[in-house]
Amino acid sequence: MDNLPRIKRMSRLLCRVAGLFLWSIPTGCVLFWAFFNHLPEAMTGPLLIPGRDALPLLNRALCLAAALLPAGVAMYGFLTLRRLFGLYAEGEIFSRRNVLCYRELGMALLYWALATFLHTPLLSLALSVGMPEGQRQLTIGLDSMELVTVFAGLVALVISWVMDEGRSIQEEQALTI
Secondary structure (H helix, E strand, O other), X not given: OOOHHHHHHHHHHHHHHHHHHHHHHHHHHHHHHHOHHHOOHHHHHHHOOOOOOOOOHHXXXXXXXXXXXXXXXXXXXXXXXXXXHHHHHOOOOOOHHHHHHHHHHHHHHHHHHHHHHHHHHHXXXXXXXXXXXXXXXXXXXXXXXXXHHHHHHHHHHHHHHHHHHHHHHHHHHHHOO
16 A cells, blocks of 8 residues: 555645635636626637627626536536545545545536537527627537547446445455455
């Protein structure tokens, strides 16, 4: 178990980083949409509808609501990572709680893929609210990142099943005389 001190040390660090991301995500979303009209064009250009220099408050509020869907899922994922690395920091490596964290992480990745898929049409609707008839937009898209995220989520779920099986075998061996 020469790696255990290193695992604990890195896990404490990663637990803090996950906690930082947990709170930075919603803060960043709120700040982005609150100050959208004052940001450089490099950050806002792809989102602006031609013929519109700035977004009214209603549009920005709706865009924030659309952005909070994947942000909420990301927060759930980072909360799960924080809990997992907290267990590792305590030296708890193969336990039922670790297995549950991996299962939740796999589900968070699957939810993330769904949330990012839904985010695109919701954002396009939010951006075009208030536009004259015929200029409103609905964009639907699926890209390779959603597919990769689904794959990663399924991998994490399978790993949780393998870890649960290993945990079960380890508990049986500990009880065998």
